[in-house]
Amino acid sequence: MSSTIWSVDEHLEDILAAVKPLEPIELQLLDAQGCVLVEDITVQIALPPFDNSSMDGYAVRTSDVAGASEEFPAVLTVVGDVAAGSGGTLRVGPGEAARIMTGAPLPPGAEAVVPVEWTDGGSGGGPAVTMRAASGAPEGASGEVRVHRPVEARAHVRARGSDVQAGDLALESGTVLGPPQIGLLAAVGRATVKVRPRPRVVVLSTGSELVQPGEPLSAGQIFDSNSFALTAAARHAGAIAYRVGAVTDDADTLRATIEDQLIRADMIVTTGGVSVGAYDVVKEALSSVGEGDDTGGGVDFRKLAMQPGKPQGFGSIGPEHTPLLALPGNPVSSYVSFELFVRPAIRALMGLKDVHRPKVRATLSADKPLSSPSGKRQFLRGAYDEAAGTVTPVGGTGSHLVAALARADALIVVPEDTTELEPGAEAEVVLLG
């Protein structure tokens, strides 16, 4: 037990220095959503892989339709259909046209595509608005077509490689895979991809006073809320989070529970039991871990110069040296601690470069000055108004005020050396989004 007081930044720095990105694994594309790519993706085949039509129409030789007009159409013999996915055995000779669909390969001999709307569609009548379905009108793939307008060479043709060429770098290592990146990976033929997986985070709350919501409360008991809020927050941060029910204030039970959970944990988050009380079980249970010869790391308990959230524990546990963050038990303290320390740790495990919430500066909108203890960084719950550029405190400073927390979308940061923040002053604001 040290009586040193650590700053918020020192504690965060120690956590981020210790938490290493997870080892990459090969995942199916849709399982890799939101993950960080750890390989450069080079294009194996050009996109598109072949010249193809960008319209439904007729593949023609340009000289055959030179000077064509609605009054004096070029009349061509339709030699067949080229549907998308067609292997392509058709050839377009002089005076011929192939009916062609969007995405279908331009057949040999053809130089351009005339959209169906520039033809009679084989009807012998006026300009077509559409083709008739091949299944109901197979005769559309034969007979004659009247073309009403000339086209230039390559008109309505997407050239092979016009999107990407073989050998191009499609995606760089370090890219976060959102929907368009997943689409691109599929388009270049990748079924799986090497990424850092989502971390599996085990969340457990401690306290003999905690009762599962929905169960009856006895005297001196409250409902467990931290394990719910933090599991949801871990998922929102990108983790696969497992909520373990509240554990009673007994060191052996807690140790056994944590040891059981290690098998599925890339990180463990506890709440409660980290302060100076006689039943602070997390401190008691984990202070002895790491002292034997078979367990890893050890957990360090500190006092931080912050409010709320002064008592914090961080270290690693078990043979794999699984990171463990021990947060205080007050609901607001634990939530603020999550935002400041656990969320960045989760994002560091994912290999993300940007582990922090966005920060902005906003004008404090309040009836009276905010007071803050000297030497402590205070985090107040606030409601941010982007349009007005203001932030308004929500609720009080109490670390048990969960109702106010649920109305906040930002944290107002009052620095260590500021003891009073006047209405109208500029404040740093962390957006919880």
Next chain:
Amino acid sequence: MSSTIWSVDEHLEDILAAVKPLEPIELQLLDAQGCVLVEDITVQIALPPFDNSSMDGYAVRTSDVAGASEEFPAVLTVVGDVAAGSGGTLRVGPGEAARIMTGAPLPPGAEAVVPVEWTDGGSGGGPAVTMRAASGAPEGASGEVRVHRPVEARAHVRARGSDVQAGDLALESGTVLGPPQIGLLAAVGRATVKVRPRPRVVVLSTGSELVQPGEPLSAGQIFDSNSFALTAAARHAGAIAYRVGAVTDDADTLRATIEDQLIRADMIVTTGGVSVGAYDVVKEALSSVGEGDDTGGGVDFRKLAMQPGKPQGFGSIGPEHTPLLALPGNPVSSYVSFELFVRPAIRALMGLKDVHRPKVRATLSADKPLSSPSGKRQFLRGAYDEAAGTVTPVGGTGSHLVAALARADALIVVPEDTTELEPGAEAEVVLLG
């Protein structure tokens, strides 16, 4: 088949008029994350439910510690421990103190809590920095304690109901449940909650040219990418999305596949087969649906005054009138169509009030003017720079350019009546986030 041209806004309006929020269901708290609450949550019991200590320390009568100092401490008899979760049989009489932990109920007779740091912690020595664990030092719950400072009545006591009172409105119907709201629901004892569920969205792509990524490509074939990109996008929008593999251009197969999927679909999204070609299977298969007497709705195929994404289908299908959006098959067209029409529809199914992506105005940063067809709303891929307030076009206008799409984080909107947008001009930008 109508030759009317519809505007983007008309089409979106028709979709949002037809898509109704899903019926609410009762879900476990952690399954309700991101969902919209459809009941007012009234507090059943006050929070905290009882006066409790905000510190680890000693519960005392204020008159017993009046005038206490380190030099002249008040010496009190420790009558026992009050741990968190304690049922509370202890009573603090004159000259007595109970050792009390954070969150534990203030025992009868006590009026305030003295933090352990303001006492000798029962050691008989100087000021304590911590309590010793009760398990290792049970004697701490008895003997004497020296108190070094006086306290006012109610000091370090959180009053019953100081967070919320019984009868208070904790959360209003319509609230989106993020982590703090889930924490609050747990804190007030709710195990389950009535919300609109996440919509189940079935995504399928159509096209005989489509090959599953990872499989070999034959002549005229490309990899299916739309079903991957749109499934990922639907998940990102909040849906539970199921990717059905690419379906070949055969109306019976497509109809059978869609009918099979209806059982698990709150919405169906298809790509491809909606244009004017002879093998546009979605149009062919779904135009006949709704004509019989046992199926619902029907799907309307339209041309929109937009680029990319001109051909679009929308309607409903099956006995439950499940909404179906039929998007064009070009990867960029389908992705832009998703953003404009499917994402708002998913969010409308969820009952969210704000169904749209954020829009900003930004200065066009480009080497040359952007040209846009008259009468069409054009959506160009762009990279948005928030700090500079600029947007830069990425890639070209081709609807097959998936590589550029993967580098974009915004859509640049060029209105119907604008045919040229000069560098430095102000443009509307949709942030894809």
